Amino acid sequence: MRELVCAVDDLTPGQAHAAVVGGKTVAMVRLDDGTIHAIEDECSHGSVSLSEGEVAGCFIECWLHGSRFDVNTGTPVTPPATAAVLVYPVEIDGEDVYVDVESPTNL
Numbered sequence: 001m002r003e004l005v006c007a008v009d010d011l012t013p014g015q016a017h018a019a020v021v022g023g024k025t026v027a028m029v030r031l032d033d034g035t036i037h038a039i040e041d042e043c044s045h046g047s048v049s050l051s052e053g054e055v056a057g058c059f060i061e062c063w064l065h066g067s068r069f070d071v072n073t074g075t076p077v078t079p080p081a082t083a084a085v086l087v088y089p090v091e092i093d094g095e096d097v098y099v100d101v102e103s104p105t106n107l
């Protein structure tokens with residue numbers, strides 16, 4: 001079930017923001033192209049927050065060891081991480097951003 005997370009304008013393009021949705025911490029990412037993505041906010045290589053990393057293009061970089069994850073697929077494209085993080089469906093309804101953490105798109 002989708003839950004209201006924030007407003008579109010709460011998310012800065014090119015940055016990630018942590019949000020708690022359905023008891024899970026999610027990294028909300030608004031890319032420079034305006035698209036909004038929601039991924040699991042824990043690196044698959046270690047217990048650190050991906051939302052504290054840098055966003056470049058469609059990637060977010062883990063601040064600890066530098067793995068970059070594609071926010072569309074959750075897949076790491078650079079080591080040392082090898083496992084994907086979960087990607088959650090995002091819906092925009094007017095100015096509101098909804099995420100469904102119960103239905104990851106990449107399981």
Ligand code: FES
Pocket residue numbers: 043044045046047048062063064065066067079080081
């Ligand atoms: S903890 Fe993220 S790459 Fe190592």
